[in-house]
Amino acid sequence: MNSKVFNDPIHGTILLHPLLVKIIDTPHFQRLRYIKQLGGCYFVYPGASHNRFEHSIGVAHLAGKLVKALQSKQTELNITERDVLCVQIAGLCHDLGHGPFSHLFETFIHKTSPEWKHETASKEMFDDMVEHNGIQEIMMEHELVLPIDMTFIKEMIKGLSPDGLPPVGRPDKRFLYDIVANKRNGIDVDKFDYLARDAHYLGIKGGFDHLRFIQFARVCRVDTIQQICTRDKEVDNLYDLFHLRYLLHRRAYQHKVNKIIESMILEAFEKADEHIQIKVSETETIPLHEVINNMDAYTKLTDDVFGQILNSPKVELAEAQKILKMIVHRQHYKFLGETKVTEAMQSEMMKKNDVEVRFL
Template identity: 50%
Template sequence: QHETASVEMFEHLITSNQLEEVMKSYGLVLEEDMIFIKEQIAGPVDETACEESWPYRGRQKEKSFLYEIVANKKNGIDVDKWDYFARDCHHLGIQNNFDYKRLLKFTRVCEADSQKHICARDKEAGNLYDMFHTRHWLHRRAYQHKTGNIIEIMQVLITEAFQKADKFFKIEGSGGKFYQISTAMEDMEAYTKLTDNIYLEILHSSSPELKEAREILRKIERRELYKFLGETRPEAVRTIMKTNNLAESFANSKPIKDPPAVELKAEDFVIDIINMDYGMKEQNPIDNVLFYCKADPSKAIRIIKEQVSKLLPTTFAEQVIRVYCKSQDPDIVSAAKQYLIQWCMKNDFTKPQDGDVVAPHLTPMKKSWNETRNEHHRRASEPTCKHRLPFDE
C-alpha cells in the first residue's frame, strides 16, 4: 500500500537530512511524536491494537480529535482532501467550490461518546456537502476521466516498456548499492530517484538497447489508444463485478436487427467498471459528522440530510461501465458501438448518451428507454400547480 511506502519515505527523509536534533530543538519527543506522525499517515502502527478500545500509541484517548485532522477515518473530512482539491483544481484550471477557510472558522472540539471530536457549526452542513460533491466532480472530470483510465488500463504497455529497459538502468541507493527500476522500491534512497525522468529518458533515448521500450512509449505519446465506445450504468440497484465474462457477453451481443457485417470477439474489447461515491461507498458521509449549534456550542449533535435541503443526493454511490475497442478501424468501431447498444438492452443498463445516433434502429426496441423519454416529455409539458398550505394565507 502507498501508506506503507509513505511511512518508509518519511523515515528516510528524517534520517538522510539529519532532522532528529532539529525536531528535538522544537520540543518534539521523538519516541512518541514519530509514532504519532506515522499514525497520521497509515493508521495504528500495531495492527493488533485495532481490537482495543483505543488503538493509537502516539497520543492518548484524551487527544482523539487530533486523528481527525490529516486522515479522518470517521467521515473523510480532512486537510489531505483540501490540499489535493486546491492543487488539482489549480492545475486543471477549474473552480474549487469548497471553501475550507470558512469551515475552519466554524469548527471546534466537542465531546461525544466519551471521546473528543472535531465538530462543525450546524449552518456549515451545506458547505460539507459541497466538499463531497467537489470530490465526486474531480473524480468524474479528472481522476476517472475516460482517456486517463484507458492509459491506466494500457499500463501493461508502460510496464512492458519498463521491463524491457529494466536491465539497462542502474539507480544508486544507500551504501553505493545499485538497483534496477523494478527493485528501486527496496531502498528509499534509490526510490527517491525513481521519478518521471525515467519515462522521459527512455522516450528520448537513442540507444539501440532501448528501441523496443521507446516504441511502446511513443505509441502512447501519439495517443494510439483503445477507442472509447461509450459508457452506461446499471438501471437496477445492483453491483456489476469486473470479470472476463463481461467481454464474452459483449462479444455475444451482435444486434438482432440489421446486424453489422463485422464479427467481433471478446479479445477485441476492454470493459472498465468505475465505482464512484462520496468516499464511504453507499453511505452518506455526513451521517458520521458531528455538529454544534449556537444555542449550546459545547454539545455535539447530528444533522440528517432532510434538515439541510431537499435538493441533496438520494444516493451516494454509482457504477459507471465504460467500453473500449482495441481496434482503430472505423468499420470495426462503428460495429462495436452497435454491439454496445444491444449489450445494454440485454443487461438492463442505461442507454449510452449517443445511442439514438449510433444505433437509431435499435434504441426504440428497448421499452423502458422510450417510456423514460416519453414520461419526461409528459411531465415537462404539464402545467405546474402550487398547493397552498394554511400558513401561506
C-alpha cells in the same frame, strides 16, 4: 527567525516553521517537485502541471490552521506546541511515498505487492529522511520528544482506523488524527487542499469554503470518543465539498482519455519493469518494482522514468518505447464504451477479480 514565507496560488502567503523548512530542503522532499499531482491528467488538461511538492506544503499550512484554531478556541483540549508541530509535519510529509505519476504507480506496484500503499512508503521515506539529513537533531532542538513524536507523526500519515488499535503517539487526543488523514469520514485538510488546488489548475469551479469549515470546527465527544465536528448549518458547505469531488472525478480524474493514457503508461511500465534499472549503489541496480524495498533507490524515482524508458538505447525496451511513442504522438488506444455498474455487477466482478472497478 528561520521561518520561511511561501507564496502559494491557492492559500496566498504561507509562513512555515523552521523545522518544516529544513524538511522541505531535503532531497526526499524536493523529489516531489518532479511528481505530477494528477498523473496522466496533464496529457489531457494542459493546466494540470502542479506537483506533489506544492500540495504537500498546502496541506501542512491547512493542518496548522486547523489545529491552531482548535487550540485557541478550546483550551481545555490541552493542545501543546509539540502537538501543533507534529500535525504540521505529518501534513507536510503525508505524500512522500508517492511514485511516478502518483496513484498510477500504486496500481503498477499492486501487480506484485497487492497490499502495498503509498502511505507505507511515506512512513519509510520519512524515517529515511530523518536519519540521513540530520533532521532528528533539529527535531530535538525544537523540543520534540523522540521516538514517541516520530511514532505520532507516522500514525497521522497512515491515518487512524476507527475500528483499529488505539493510537500510541497521542492516545488521549484521538481527534488530532482526524486532521491530515481522516479515516472516519474523509473530511480532512489533505482533501481541502487537493480539491481546491486541482480545481484551480483544471479550471473547474467549486464552492467549498475550507476556511469557513475551520472557523466552525470544534472537538466534541461522540460515543465516548472525541471527534472534530462542525455546526449543523455547515452541512451545505460539506455538500459542496463532496460535490466538487464528484465534479473532479467526472470531468478529470475519470476522464476517458486520461484513463486511456494512464493504462498505456501502466502497460509500458510493466513491459519495461525488468529492463529499466534503478541505481542503488555504485555496483548495484534493481528493477522498477523493487524500489519500494529500498528508499535510496525510491528517492531517485520520479516522473522522469517516462523519459528514461522512452530515450533508452536498450533494445529490450522496444515494446515499452513503442507505447510511450504512441502517447507522445497522440495515437491513443480507442475508447469503446462505458456502462453503469449495478451492485450485482460490482459484486460479481469483485469475486472474479478480473476487472478493475473505479468508483466515485
